[in-house]
Amino acid sequence: MKNLRLISASILIASLAAVAPALHADTASPAAPAPAKAETSTPLEIQMHRIGKSVKALKKLIGDPTKNAASLQLVAVIRDAANTSLTLVPKKAADLSGPARDKFVADYQAGMKQFIAGVDKLSEALAAGDNAAALKDLRDLFGIEKQDHKLFRKPEDR
Numbered sequence: 808m809k810n811l812r813l814i815s816a817s818i819l820i821a822s823l824a825a826v827a828p829a830l831h832a833d834t835a836s837p838a839a840p841a842p843a844k845a846e847t848s849t850p851l852e853i854q855m856h857r858i859g860k861s862v863k864a865l866k867k868l869i870g871d872p873t874k875n876a877a878s879l880q881l882v883a884v885i886r887d888a889a890n891t892s893l894t895l896v897p898k899k900a901a902d903l904s905g906p907a908r909d910k911f912v913a914d915y916q917a918g919m920k921q922f923i924a925g926v927d928k929l930s931e932a933l934a935a936g937d938n939a940a941a942l943k944d945l946r947d948l949f950g951i952e953k954q955d956h957k958l959f960r961k962p963e964d965r
């Protein structure tokens with residue numbers, strides 16, 4: 808009987824020892840930092856962020872005619888970033904080859920040129936002090952953004 812108790816106690820100790828590291832690992836894991844994201848921004852993503860930041864600030868100012876000088880500065884940044892973007896190639900092009908890739912790049916460039924034309928229109932409206940027209944032009948740019956993101960971004964990035 809005594810022997811039996813001793814054996815059961817040893818089994819209990821042995822099984823506790825076996826699960827202990829697992830319990831420890833469980834409590835330790837939430838504190839472990841997530842692995843760093845290995846991704847870096849593409850040159851086009853950097854320009855897109857410039858556009859995104861300026862557009863966000865512009866949305867707040869565009870209705871206020873007393874802020875047109877500041878709005879025009881933001882538009883100049885958007886224009887510059889779009890102009891640089893015109894010289895870059897979206898990531899999605901790497902999934903294509905031959906004539907399909909050429910067409911994709913040409914379509915992207917046409918889309919960016921259309922966007923730049925819209926930015927110039929917006930700039931002219933602001934310079935003329937026509938804030939209602941400028942607001943409409945900005946809305947049109949959001950329409951172009953939506954359409955072009957569908958066409959030129961990788962589906963998993965959208």
Ligand code: HEM
Nearest residue numbers: 849851852855858859897898899918919922952955959960
């Ligand atoms: C109001 C206008 C626009 C805004 C605010 C905007 C903003 C952005 C943002 C925030 C990203 C994500 C960047 C990242 O993942 O780090 C992006 C990506 C992208 N945008 Fe735009 N965008 C605009 C217009 C356009 C236009 C007109 C085009 C094409 C003609 C375009 C093509 C792309 C592409 C291809 C990407 C993926 C980047 C890559 O492939 O390297 N965007 N955009």
